[in-house]
Amino acid sequence: MADTAEPVAVALDDATVAFRVAGDRVYTAVERASLSVAHGEFVAIVGPTGCGKSTLLNVAAGLLKPAAGSVKIFGQPLTGLNREAGYLFQADALFPWKTAIDNVAIGLDIKGAPREQALQRAQGWLTSVGLGAFANRYPHMLSGGQRKRVGLAQVLIRDPKILLMDEPFGPLDAQTRQIMGNLLLELWNADRKAVLFVTHDLEEAIALADRVVIMSAGPSARIIGDWRVPLPRPRDISEVRMEKQFHELHREIWSVLKDEVMKGYVQSTLSAEVG
Amino acid sequence: MSRLTLLFWQLMVAVVALSLWQFLATVPVFGRILLPPFFFSNPVDVASQIVKWFSSGVIWKHLMITLWESVLAFVIGSVGGVLVGFWFARQPRVAAVFDPYVKMVNALPRVVLAPIFTLWLGLGIWSKVALGVTLVFFIVFFNVYQGVKEVSQTVLDNGRMLGMSERQLTRHVYWPSALSWMFSSLHTAVGFAVVGAVVGEYLGSAAGLGYLIQQAEGVFDVAAVFAGMFVLSAFVILIDMVVTLVERRLLVWRPVAAESRG
Numbered sequence: 001m002a003d004t005a006e007p008v009a010v011a012l013d014d015a016t017v018a019f020r021v022a023g024d025r026v027y028t029a030v031e032r033a034s035l036s037v038a039h040g041e042f043v044a045i046v047g048p049t050g051c052g053k054s055t056l057l058n059v060a061a062g063l064l065k066p067a068a069g070s071v072k073i074f075g076q077p078l079t080g081l082n083r084e085a086g087y088l089f090q091a092d093a094l095f096p097w098k099t100a101i102d103n104v105a106i107g108l109d110i111k112g113a114p115r116e117q118a119l120q121r122a123q124g125w126l127t128s129v130g131l132g133a134f135a136n137r138y139p140h141m142l143s144g145g146q147r148k149r150v151g152l153a154q155v156l157i158r159d160p161k162i163l164l165m166d167e168p169f170g171p172l173d174a175q176t177r178q179i180m181g182n183l184l185l186e187l188w189n190a191d192r193k194a195v196l197f198v199t200h201d202l203e204e205a206i207a208l209a210d211r212v213v214i215m216s217a218g219p220s221a222r223i224i225g226d227w228r229v230p231l232p233r234p235r236d237i238s239e240v241r242m243e244k245q246f247h248e249l250h251r252e253i254w255s256v257l258k259d260e261v262m263k264g265y266v267q268s269t270l271s272a273e274v275g
Numbered sequence: 276m277s278r279l280t281l282l283f284w285q286l287m288v289a290v291v292a293l294s295l296w297q298f299l300a301t302v303p304v305f306g307r308i309l310l311p312p313f314f315f316s317n318p319v320d321v322a323s324q325i326v327k328w329f330s331s332g333v334i335w336k337h338l339m340i341t342l343w344e345s346v347l348a349f350v351i352g353s354v355g356g357v358l359v360g361f362w363f364a365r366q367p368r369v370a371a372v373f374d375p376y377v378k379m380v381n382a383l384p385r386v387v388l389a390p391i392f393t394l395w396l397g398l399g400i401w402s403k404v405a406l407g408v409t410l411v412f413f414i415v416f417f418n419v420y421q422g423v424k425e426v427s428q429t430v431l432d433n434g435r436m437l438g439m440s441e442r443q444l445t446r447h448v449y450w451p452s453a454l455s456w457m458f459s460s461l462h463t464a465v466g467f468a469v470v471g472a473v474v475g476e477y478l479g480s481a482a483g484l485g486y487l488i489q490q491a492e493g494v495f496d497v498a499a500v501f502a503g504m505f506v507l508s509a510f511v512i513l514i515d516m517v518v519t520l521v522e523r524r525l526l527v528w529r530p531v532a533a534e535s536r537g
Contacts, residue, residue, distance in 0.1 A: 061436060063432055063435070063436075081435055081436065082436075083438070085436070086436065086437075087432070087433070087436040089429050089432065089433060091427075091429040092427075092429070093427075093429045093430055093432070093433035094430075094433075095430060095433075095434075095447065095448065095451070096430075096528055096529070097451040097452075097455060097528045098528070099528075106437060106447065107437045107438065110437065110438055110439050110440075110443050110447070111438065138527065138528040138529075139528075140528065140529065140530040154433075154437070155437075158437065158438065
């Protein structure tokens with residue numbers, strides 16, 4: 001597939017996602033969301049808890065089919081799973097019965113790559129994420145942050161053109177998140193994949209992304225804002241937060257997001273279905 | 276408590292219990308022997324019976340028979356349980372059709388099957404193996420069935436996003452998961468294999484530990500009954516230690532806290 005012919009990596013057009021709940025009632029998670037991620041662009045989606053951010057990501061991954069609207073990947077309508085995308089999940093998604101290196105190598109193994117070569121490249125990726133010495137550990141022997149690193153290597157070894165990330169650093173502590181954020185930017189800087197990064201943390205979103213997209217509180221969440229982040233690259237996550245531009249942008253976006261967060265909070269205390 | 280003091284106290288329990296038994300069985304208290312030897316024997320007699328068995332070597336034949344029956348029951352039951360459990364978990368329709376029958380057979384106390392197995396398979400080892408298999412099979416079957424059905428959705432999605440086909444998912448996700456659940460029921464399954472063998476022997480056989488105990492009971496040789504019970508306990512504990520070793524090797528990838536006993 002030609003990289004340059006079609007600049008839009010992911011294009012959601014009026015995508016609506018609905019789930020059937022309890023008999024014939026229908027719960028609309030996301031309503032008429034339109035979003036595009038250009039080739040090489042880093043887009044962060046921010047929204048209150050339970051607003052359907054992850055749902056939108058699953059649609060882009062092909063794990064969910066939208067009830068209405070279209071999904072295009074490099075201009076092609078998406079049918080089935082998105083083969084151009086790598087997906088970093090929020091929850092632990094490593095194979096617990098495989099060692100770190102086998103977890104990373106699996107993406108090549110299943111393509112039928114020679115074992116020797118797969119292991120060699122997996123070791124290379126483990127080294128790039130700073131876990132060169134942990135190749136033979138099983139996931140449960142690694143810390144939460146280390147598991148995320150392995151997950152990142154597992155996804156990146158396949159060299160996907162699109163990277164989908166669902167609150168990947170959510171469960172980590174604040175310091176580890178910053179370290180992981182910098183690692184992600186460093187790796188991304190090397191070959192600039194299209195990234196769709198879901199988070200509930202506005203600061204993280206601004207620090208990482210080229211564009212920040214805000215979603216309203218669910219149900220029937222919609223995209224209600226789209227900001228360009230003018231901060232120069234390469235960035236350092238912890239330093240960029242000190243800049244004046246960062247604060248101005250944060251204040252601007254937060255004024256919109258705040259109301260939605262409150263709505264989302266009320267929603268989540270009223271209804272058990274939102275989640 | 277340090278290991279040594281713990282061991283000391285554990286030994287003390289045995290010493291006190293055995294001394295009390297020996298004392299009450301041989302020394303009259305208020306003019307009466309509280310544990311009449313005919314019903315309770317005494318530790319010295321039991322020990323000498325065990326020594327006699329081992330020094331004359333008769334016990335080995337019985338131990339080997341029981342061991343062999345347990346191993347066969349375990350292997351056949353486990354293989355069957357893994358295959359059927361895996362099949363049912365991957366084919367929900369098949370599982371739904373067979374569900375009431377599986378429940379029915381599992382609800383049946385297996386001991387009542389022993390006479391039928393003896394009728395069908397004779398007094399040799401196979402009737403005992405069959406009894407053990409009916410016990411082991413269901414333990415493994417339910418574990419594997421549940422395990423495969425409850426494979427983490429995230430891990431499955433991850434496999435799919437990494438480009439696995441359904442066959443590769445089976446090989447890299449469902450299958451390891453099924454095996455890990457089988458291994459986590461290992462202790463219970465092995466225990467039941469021994470139970471099947473011994474109960475089968477007890478109900479009708481010509482050799483084995485169950486047979487030994489049953490024969491002794493038949494002639495009111497209480498010392499030999501207790502001796503048989505002690506040998507059986509030691510036998511089960513030894514097997515359990517082997518299982519623990521095997522488990523440690525096979526389940527290295529598992530956090531210790533999550534080890535289930537099934």
